[in-house]
Amino acid sequence: MALKSTSPLAGLLHKSPFKPIQEHMRTVFSCVSLLPSLFEAVQAKDYEEVKKIAKQIDALETEADKQKSIFRLNMPKTLFLPVDRRDILKLLHDQDSLADKAEEIGQILTSRDMEVPEAIKEQLDTLLVSTLNICTEAKTIIEELDELVEVGFGGREHDKVIQMIDALRKSEGNISQLLHKISRTLFS
Numbered sequence: 001m002a003l004k005s006t007s008p009l010a011g012l013l014h015k016s017p018f019k020p021i022q023e024h025m026r027t028v029f030s031c032v033s034l035l036p037s038l039f040e041a042v043q044a045k046d047y048e049e050v051k052k053i054a055k056q057i058d059a060l061e062t063e064a065d066k067q068k069s070i071f072r073l074n075m076p077k078t079l080f081l082p083v084d085r086r087d088i089l090k091l092l093h094d095q096d097s098l099a100d101k102a103e104e105i106g107q108i109l110t111s112r113d114m115e116v117p118e119a120i121k122e123q124l125d126t127l128l129v130s131t132l133n134i135c136t137e138a139k140t141i142i143e144e145l146d147e148l149v150e151v152g153f154g155g156r157e158h159d160k161v162i163q164m165i166d167a168l169r170k171s172e173g174n175i176s177q178l179l180h181k182i183s184r185t186l187f188s
Contacts, residue, residue, distance in 0.1 A: 017088055018145040020071045024095055025142040027067060031060035031099040032135045036128045038106060043121065047113050054106030061103040068096050095142075098135065123182045130175050137168045 034057050041049035071092060075085070116124060 017075065020067065021088065021092060021095070021145070022142055024064060024067045024071065024092065025139050027060055027064045028095050028099045029135055029139045031057050031064060031102045033132065034060070035102055035105065036132060038109060039116070039124065039128055042109055042114055043116050045115065051110050054110045057102050057106040061099040064096055064099040068092055117186065120182050120185050123178065123185060127175070127178050127182060130171065130178060134168060134171045134175060137171060141165060141168065
């Protein structure tokens, strides 16, 4: 039988909320990681495989939504969280949007049999690799959050995470440029 504290201060403190956030990110990452295979199937014109992979993405996105809902329903309402509650919910929303976009891509690619124009194949492959790299970087940052809390958001761990975030921002800028290039090529 677990003993419950009778101290009025005991309810104010709570364990780190980052474990469920990290688990959610792992599910989101699994979802996004299927995109290269999805596009390989499109390029190979294997539309049954496209449907199969899109279905896997859909299942993982549904799992991520369940994890998000459970976390939001059970999120600690204690006074002392390591970070602002709104920031945690924003992070969860941002992570979930990655899975939502992957699912949306899968739905678009199964709506009709598509072919990738030859002029953008190479750029699209680069975009997919870059996107997966960014998601990998984001997942790594999320995995570091516990350590960051343990050191009080300071020291070497803080500097390491800040450097990782800066690298992620640069990668996002590169993705934006690549998307612009693909759009220009596609529309020309």
